[in-house]
Amino acid sequence: MLTIKSLNKTYSNGVQALQNVSLEVPNGLFGLLGPNGAGKSSLMRTIATLQEPDSGSIRFDQIDVIENKLALREQLGYLPQDFGVYPKVSAEELLNHFAILKGLSNKAERKEMVDGLLRQTNLWDARKRKLGTYSGGMRQRFGIAQALLGAPRLVIVDEPTAGLDPDERNRFLNLLAEIGEQVVVILSTHIVADVTDLCPRMAIIVQGEVLAQGEPQAAIDLLRNKVWRRRVSKAALPEYQKNFTVLSSRLVGGLPQINVHSESQPDEGFVQVEADLEDVYFLQIHSAQMTAKAANAASVV
Numbered sequence: 001m002l003t004i005k006s007l008n009k010t011y012s013n014g015v016q017a018l019q020n021v022s023l024e025v026p027n028g029l030f031g032l033l034g035p036n037g038a039g040k041s042s043l044m045r046t047i048a049t050l051q052e053p054d055s056g057s058i059r060f061d062q063i064d065v066i067e068n069k070l071a072l073r074e075q076l077g078y079l080p081q082d083f084g085v086y087p088k089v090s091a092e093e094l095l096n097h098f099a100i101l102k103g104l105s106n107k108a109e110r111k112e113m114v115d116g117l118l119r120q121t122n123l124w125d126a127r128k129r130k131l132g133t134y135s136g137g138m139r140q141r142f143g144i145a146q147a148l149l150g151a152p153r154l155v156i157v158d159e160p161t162a163g164l165d166p167d168e169r170n171r172f173l174n175l176l177a178e179i180g181e182q183v184v185v186i187l188s189t190h191i192v193a194d195v196t197d198l199c200p201r202m203a204i205i206v207q208g209e210v211l212a213q214g215e216p217q218a219a220i221d222l223l224r225n226k227v228w229r230r231r232v233s234k235a236a237l238p239e240y241q242k243n244f245t246v247l248s249s250r251l252v253g254g255l256p257q258i259n260v261h262s263e264s265q266p267d268e269g270f271v272q273v274e275a276d277l278e279d280v281y282f283l284q285i286h287s288a289q290m291t292a293k294a295a296n297a298a299s300v301v
């Protein structure tokens, strides 16, 4: 279990990247969902002991992560957002090299682990190929293979599905879910479907603050009977956006179809629809924007 309490971080340029962040992360795949700039990478890097928070605490089982970085690193597998590979080296060679750096000095044991990981990530047949010839999805699976060296109990993957095609994305997420059966896996993403499909628990982070956490279905249940949908003309859309809490708008047959959050039917053109995690997510983003707007208005006055 990973327990984060009241974590704060303000960068030297004044950006408050983490504001009083508290999270409970049990075994399994945990989705950290938030838009770009929400603070996901800042949080991931802090948990991975790559940067210090200004205040707050992080515990992983018995380890005080901030006090005892080395102990955490021994348990950690990390796939950063900008994971680069040497293009001229084969997957097998580079993984073996990383394994040596990880301290796996026994050759037979190392080979067993490297081979096992290449099979687990479905790269066995391509193990002799140079990494420069890999597709985006294969590179990310290689990234997971290197993160799993040394059998970590905490695995952190930062925005791993960005840029993957749907097939590769699915394969990658299934791999993460499989790993999550034994260890804590934190997946940061701005893609709602990454979380809906596979994460038993999640948190939504916006502007450095955790606005919701728990089971996705519990968050969805809170919106039951409160999401309404209709198609509107393009010309009328701004008026709806002004008058209602428009969660999302997508073109259907050339016309905007909007989802609105409302306790009662907004007007007779709306029908009630079943809420989903996108509605939850967009409502949180909308609320955060409204709060920020109100704060700005107050500071101008």
Ligand code: ADP
Pocket: 011, 012, 013, 015, 016, 017, 034, 035, 036, 037, 038, 039, 040, 041, 042, 043
């Ligand atoms: P995310 O991963 O959700 O996109 P980040 O943690 O990368 O969010 O960024 C959160 C905020 O902190 C953003 O406004 C970003 O510009 C800012 N930020 C991130 N890293 C730094 C840094 N090293 N110095 C200053 N500002 C930073």
